[in-house]
Amino acid sequence: MFTREYPRPVGLFARELETAAQLAREAGRLVLEVYGGAFDVDQKPDDHGPVTEADRRANKLLVDGLRRAFSTDGIVAEESPDRPQHREHERCWFVDPLDGTREFVDHTGMFAVQIGLALHGMPRLGVVYGPVDDRLFVGVPGETAYVEERGTRRALALGPHPVRTDELRLVVSRSHPSPLTDRFRQEFGIDQVQAMGSVGLKCGAIAQGRADLYVHFSGKTYLWDTCAPEAVLRAAGGVLTDLAGVSYRYDGCTIENRRGLIGCHREVLARVLPVAQQIAREAGLT
Numbered sequence: 001m002f003t004r005e006y007p008r009p010v011g012l013f014a015r016e017l018e019t020a021a022q023l024a025r026e027a028g029r030l031v032l033e034v035y036g037g038a039f040d041v042d043q044k045p046d047d048h049g050p051v052t053e054a055d056r057r058a059n060k061l062l063v064d065g066l067r068r069a070f071s072t073d074g075i076v077a078e079e080s081p082d083r084p085q086h087r088e089h090e091r092c093w094f095v096d097p098l099d100g101t102r103e104f105v106d107h108t109g110m111f112a113v114q115i116g117l118a119l120h121g122m123p124r125l126g127v128v129y130g131p132v133d134d135r136l137f138v139g140v141p142g143e144t145a146y147v148e149e150r151g152t153r154r155a156l157a158l159g160p161h162p163v164r165t166d167e168l169r170l171v172v173s174r175s176h177p178s179p180l181t182d183r184f185r186q187e188f189g190i191d192q193v194q195a196m197g198s199v200g201l202k203c204g205a206i207a208q209g210r211a212d213l214y215v216h217f218s219g220k221t222y223l224w225d226t227c228a229p230e231a232v233l234r235a236a237g238g239v240l241t242d243l244a245g246v247s248y249r250y251d252g253c254t255i256e257n258r259r260g261l262i263g264c265h266r267e268v269l270a271r272v273l274p275v276a277q278q279i280a281r282e283a284g285l286t
Contacts, residue, residue, distance in 0.1 A: 116227025121251030126231025139235030
């Protein structure tokens, strides 16, 4: 197992955090092995996007590791066809072995390994690892939030944000651009926009203070896309909700996030939510 010269985690989810962080780094190394060579790209059925050898191999490594460590927990992983009904488990892991497969295929470097743990439907632990930059985001809401980057660890806590909405720094999807996002941006006069891959890396950018707001006007994300990023962002003092400001639950009958996403500081959410709600309603997302 991968080890670091950092203090062992303490707290309610110490063992879970240590296991998830180690597995994420191991999966990241495997992903980079594939990334550095030639690989085939297949398409999932029903327009569900590309999948590669890296997705499949990392998925197996993560699921096998979590099953060994926590045999009674539920595991919902993107590339596992035998997903359990997560409503049947008080504790359920949500695993995205390669969040940002299109970015992986395009060699942008903007992809991540994501492992989230939900307890009674609420995200309680999240690990997001960007292997290209060796950047690990960790969040346990109410306990700890930090980023480990190239041998250093720094606490995450959302600080002051721009008073004027036109000064907000917006992160958006690189692979799924939307005219609705353009409309939202224009409503506030936002001109600082960065297109990125991976929900986790976008939320990590906000937690690090490199961005202020993430908006995604699409019903095509899934619980494994958001569980870990939401835990990280909430642990740092932010929120990740649907476009009506309602939190997703991780104990229902569906794995889809059909009502879009918005992530930011709580105070920013209150200021931009009415416009997001209006656009989402008109688009049939809420």
